[in-house]
Amino acid sequence: MALFRLHLPLLDEIKAKGVRRALTDKADDVVTRVTAGLNIREVRGVLRDDAPARPNPRLKPHAEGFWLHMKPTYYHNLVDGLYPTFRLGWLSTFFFAFEILTGVFLMFYYTPSPLVAYEDMLNLLSNVPFGRLMRDLHKLGAEVMVAVVALHMLRTFVTGSYKKPRQFTWATGVILLGVTVVLSFSGYLLPWDQLSLWAVTIGASMFEAIPPEVVGRAVNLIVRGAPEIGAGGLLRFYLLHIIGLPLVGILALGVHYYKVILHGHSLPPEAEEVGVDTAKRVPMDRRTYFMPQILTRELFYVAGLTAILVGAAAFFYHAPLEPHADTLVTPLHTTAPWYFLWVQGMLKLGDKVLWGLIVPGVMTGLLLVLPYIEVGPSRRYADRRVGLSIGALSVAVLAVLSYMGTPWYAVQTSADQEAIAELVPQTHPGPLRLAPWDDLVVGTYEAGQWQNAPNATLQELLRIFQEGVERVESPERTSPSGVIVIEDWQNGLRKITLRVLWTETATGRPGENSQSVYLHRDSGYGQGE
Amino acid sequence: MSEAEVQAQPGVLTRVPMSRREFLYYLWGVSMALFMAEAGGALVWFALPRFREGEFGGVFSVPVEQVPAADADPGEFPAGRFWLVNLGEASVTDPRQPQDYPMAGGVRAIYKVCTHLGCLYRWVPVNERFECPCHGSKFLRSGTRIDGPARRNLDTFLIQAVDEAGTVLAESEQDPETSEARSLELPPSTVALRIDTGDRVRGGPNSKPGGGR
Numbered sequence: 001m002a003l004f005r006l007h008l009p010l011l012d013e014i015k016a017k018g019v020r021r022a023l024t025d026k027a028d029d030v031v032t033r034v035t036a037g038l039n040i041r042e043v044r045g046v047l048r049d050d051a052p053a054r055p056n057p058r059l060k061p062h063a064e065g066f067w068l069h070m071k072p073t074y075y076h077n078l079v080d081g082l083y084p085t086f087r088l089g090w091l092s093t094f095f096f097a098f099e100i101l102t103g104v105f106l107m108f109y110y111t112p113s114p115l116v117a118y119e120d121m122l123n124l125l126s127n128v129p130f131g132r133l134m135r136d137l138h139k140l141g142a143e144v145m146v147a148v149v150a151l152h153m154l155r156t157f158v159t160g161s162y163k164k165p166r167q168f169t170w171a172t173g174v175i176l177l178g179v180t181v182v183l184s185f186s187g188y189l190l191p192w193d194q195l196s197l198w199a200v201t202i203g204a205s206m207f208e209a210i211p212p213e214v215v216g217r218a219v220n221l222i223v224r225g226a227p228e229i230g231a232g233g234l235l236r237f238y239l240l241h242i243i244g245l246p247l248v249g250i251l252a253l254g255v256h257y258y259k260v261i262l263h264g265h266s267l268p269p270e271a272e273e274v275g276v277d278t279a280k281r282v283p284m285d286r287r288t289y290f291m292p293q294i295l296t297r298e299l300f301y302v303a304g305l306t307a308i309l310v311g312a313a314a315f316f317y318h319a320p321l322e323p324h325a326d327t328l329v330t331p332l333h334t335t336a337p338w339y340f341l342w343v344q345g346m347l348k349l350g351d352k353v354l355w356g357l358i359v360p361g362v363m364t365g366l367l368l369v370l371p372y373i374e375v376g377p378s379r380r381y382a383d384r385r386v387g388l389s390i391g392a393l394s395v396a397v398l399a400v401l402s403y404m405g406t407p408w409y410a411v412q413t414s415a416d417q418e419a420i421a422e423l424v425p426q427t428h429p430g431p432l433r434l435a436p437w438d439d440l441v442v443g444t445y446e447a448g449q450w451q452n453a454p455n456a457t458l459q460e461l462l463r464i465f466q467e468g469v470e471r472v473e474s475p476e477r478t479s480p481s482g483v484i485v486i487e488d489w490q491n492g493l494r495k496i497t498l499r500v501l502w503t504e505t506a507t508g509r510p511g512e513n514s515q516s517v518y519l520h521r522d523s524g525y526g527q528g529e
Numbered sequence: 530m531s532e533a534e535v536q537a538q539p540g541v542l543t544r545v546p547m548s549r550r551e552f553l554y555y556l557w558g559v560s561m562a563l564f565m566a567e568a569g570g571a572l573v574w575f576a577l578p579r580f581r582e583g584e585f586g587g588v589f590s591v592p593v594e595q596v597p598a599a600d601a602d603p604g605e606f607p608a609g610r611f612w613l614v615n616l617g618e619a620s621v622t623d624p625r626q627p628q629d630y631p632m633a634g635g636v637r638a639i640y641k642v643c644t645h646l647g648c649l650y651r652w653v654p655v656n657e658r659f660e661c662p663c664h665g666s667k668f669l670r671s672g673t674r675i676d677g678p679a680r681r682n683l684d685t686f687l688i689q690a691v692d693e694a695g696t697v698l699a700e701s702e703q704d705p706e707t708s709e710a711r712s713l714e715l716p717p718s719t720v721a722l723r724i725d726t727g728d729r730v731r732g733g734p735n736s737k738p739g740g741g742r
Contacts (some may be wrong), residue, residue: 198648202663205647222576232578328607330649332662348664350678351736352646410677411665414655477655513655 036065046292058291072261074287075294076278079265084159088152089260090298092176094305095145096249099183102138103242110190112238114231117192118324125321132318137309139319142184144309146339149180157370157391160379161266164275167371169259172252174368179249181339186241188337189234195427197325198334200237201229202344206356228327269379320428331426332417333407345404348411416500416513419468419482423461423498424517432461432496437521440486440494447482458484469500477502477511492521591722593715596636603639603652603659603670609726610641611686612652612659616712620670625658627740630682630733632671635712637701638724639672640684644732659683671712672732675740682732685710689723697723707733 013022032039037060038046045052052058062068079085109124109131111117124131153173156162162170185203189196208220225232264279272278288294322331336344346355366373376384403409412418423432439457447469450462465482472480480502489495499514589609597604599617606613614620616634626632643650648663658675659668666677673682687710689700701713710730715722734742 198663202646202648205645208647218573218577221578222573224578226578226580328649330651330662332651334648334663344664347646348678351680352678355678356646409665411660411662413651413660413662414653416655417653511655 036061036068037063049292052289056289058289062290068290070257070261071290071294072264072279074282074289075265076267076282077286077288078267078271080288080293084155084161084268085265086151086155087301088148088155090301091148091305092145092152092180093253093257094302095141095148096253098141098306098309099138099145100246102134102141105134106138107242112190112235114192114234114325117190117234121191121193121321133310133313136313136317136319139187140309140313140317142187143338146180146184149177150339153177154391154395158388159266159269160274160384160387162371163375163379164371165263165277166259166266169256169263170371171368172256172259174364175252176249176256178364179245179252183241183245183249185337185340186237186245189229189237190241191321192234192325193322194325194329194331195320195322195334197229197327198330199336200233202334202336202347204229204233206347206352209352209356211353269381272379274377274379322427332413332421333411333425333427335407335427336405338402341403341405342398342401343405345401345406345409348404348409415468415471415474416480416502416511419465419471419500420498420513420515422468423465424515431464432498432517433519433523435461437494437519440496440519442486442488442494445484445486447484465498472500472502476505478505479503489518494519587726589724589726591724593719593721596715596722599634600670602654605641605652607641609724611724611726612639612641613637613722614639614670614672616671623669623671625669625675625740626671627673627675627735627737627742629742630671630673630707630709630735630740632673633712633714635701635714636688636722637672637710637712638686638688638722640686640726640729642684643679644674644681644683645677645679669740673740674732674735676738680736681734682709684732685730686724686726687728687730688713689725690715690719691721691723692718693720703730709733 010022010026013025016022017025028039028041031043035043038057042053042057046058059073062071062073106124109128110120121135124135126132128134156170156173185199189200204220204223207223208216210216210219221227223233223236225234225236262279263277264282266272267278335341343356343360346359349355374387376387378384381388413421422430424430435457439455441454441458443454445453445458445462447462447466450459450466453459453462462482462484465484469480469482480500483497483499483501485495485497485499487495487497495516495518497514497516499512502511503509504511587609589606589611591606591613595604596613597615599615600619601615603612603614613636615636616632618634620626621632621634641649643661643663643666645661645664645666648661650659650661650666650668652658653660656667657670659670659672661667661677661679664678666679667675668679668683669675672685674680687701687703690698690713692698698716698719699713701710703709704711708730709732736742
């Protein structure tokens with residue numbers, strides 16, 4: 001009696017049908033299992049774009065497999081082209097996957113501690129093969145994803161696709177927009193540079209403003225992990241970024257996708273009445289099946305987009321890295337990320353509870369319930385003049401508020417400081433630090449005589465300086481002049497002093513403001529380019 | 530078939546009495562909700578960071594030589610997170626000073642953090658005021674807000690003036706009307722200032738354009 005019996009059915013089959021026949025049958029069986037329903041002949045039929053048999057075997061993977069049950073079996077011909085979806089929903093999903101993938105790779109070289117996080121960044125940029133590319137891809141993907149998700153929502157609004165029966169799809173979409181934006185923002189703190197620290201300090205201080213005070217205080221402490229952002233806060237933001245928000249995102253995305261399959265893609269407004277469930281009544285001659293057309297196309301998109309992103313990150317886009325976080329200095333011209341500039345703009349208007357909490361809260365709330373309060377009976381553009389006008393107006397208002405969030409509105413400091421900050425800004429390297437080291441010839445240069453500088457780099461720097469210096473001229477301060485002094489300080493190290501001089505009109509005495517920066521031959525502000 | 534289904538007729542609202550089973554389900558639901566709320570409360574408690582009250586303050590001693598001269602640029606003390614300002618004749622009579630907050634001459638210790646959203650403001654000598662780089666709040670040398678989204682004056686710390694022996698010669702006190710710390714005239718024999726940053730005096734409310742309560 002054997003303890004166990006090894007039985008290979010294949011051997012029986014070979015005995016019965018012969019080797020060749022048995023192996024082909026086995027291969028067919030394996031392919032059918034892997035594709036959840038298609039045998040070799042049917043897969044080849046897909047690749048050859050033969051007309052499907054009846055009943056259509058290509059629907060089986062959608063019904064029986066996990067991956068394709070998230071995709072509709074066919075699209076209506078009218079949403080097959082670029083209009084009206086512009087593929088924005090698909091793109092959002094692509095970027096979500098793209099961010100998870102690049103993010104997991106970045107985690108190989110990252111430790112969420114203020115002691116080493118910044119060092120990890122430097123290591124990633126200078127020591128890890130393709131480390132910088134990976135970081136640039138992750139950051140670029142995040143920026144594009146925010147734009148794509150926002151445009152997706154705008155498109156859904158414009159075509160009226162949020163109306164019955166797709167109200168809840170819209171609501172989950174608003175949640176996904178929130179997740180996207182907060183995901184992007186929570187990633188800000190992780191490099192532990194100046195940009196991180198102060199963007200997140202402002203964000204956390206907004207929570208602190210929540211009334212009543214005891215609630216605001218508690219929320220602020222929970223977010224920061226301590227009275228000041230430090231090790232605890234960094235860890236909390238890290239966990240939020242890599243686990244908390246992705247989890248919420250995946251759940252919301254699942255619901256969102258399910259609803260899209262349930263109700264079908266909304267057709268262009270002129271082709272579909274409000275309340276119609278497209279998915280259930282697409283005539284046979286109006287169907288574009290997922291296999292092979294849509295599948296092929298989406299695989300092509302993935303390949304093409306990845307190529308574009310890699311190309312852009314390799315040649316054009318580099319994720320910024322500011323100086324190491326410094327809790328004692330807020331850099332001049334600190335700004336929120338571009339998608340939060342509108343909040344920064346509103347915060348400059350006045351009360352932080354009103355402009356930082358109530359107004360954005362009401363705006364988000366209105367967005368969430370929009371399909372339940374805007375129940376106009378038509379999706380046609382001509383019948384929605386008021387709604388579309390309000391939408392266009394909102395976009396315009398957001399644009400103006402975003403401008404108000406930039407340093408050009410209400411945070412300009414004195415002209416002498418601005419003149420220096422233009423050459424050596426505190427939020428990015430700026431023209432002086434990026435200038436070729438060899439062009440910074442030792443000497444003293446008058447900004448007014450920029451044409452006489454020994455090379456084009458210095459001429460350009462002095463010209464920019466002179467433009468800023470001229471703005472110092474005012475009734476209180478006259479005859480401003482600018483001087484740049486370049487000295488050899490140590491071997492391979494130069495000290496560059498920017499000096500703005502003027503005469504005080506009231507007292508006739510001279511005034512001065514100067515700042516020095518030290519540049520090393522290998523400081524690499526050009527980031528290795 | 531349950532009782533409810535038998536009685537239900539299209540278009541007719543029927544009242545179905547609550548059965549014991551249904552009632553117990555609701556009771557169970559309510560107790561589950563209560564339990565979840567308690568668990569939520571426990572989680573909030575869990576997530577609140579642990580730190581000792583006043584851990585981030587301390588008593589700082591500043592030798593009198595380091596105190597800026599009257600109306601000179603304020604001195605920054607990063608370790609204590611404060612600025613020392615010395616209000617002289619020019620600051621006291623500054624026409625920008627809001628009437629709601631009249632200032633007497635003397636020394637004030639001003640907390641380094643903007644009362645708006647926690648950024649660190651900077652002293653801009655040409656404009657003779659503190660300016661916040663984040664949202665553009667502006668404060669005078671005295672710490673009084675004159676512009677921008679901040680809604681109150683800068684926070685301050687109380688100052689003690691001590692002599693060689695460590696005897697307290699004078700200390701700044703809170704103005705009963707504005708509840709702000711008054712500026713401290715330093716007695717001639719002052720050797721050092723003692724500043725307790727564990728105890729912060731909130732700046733008074735100030736929200737008018739140009740400054741004012």
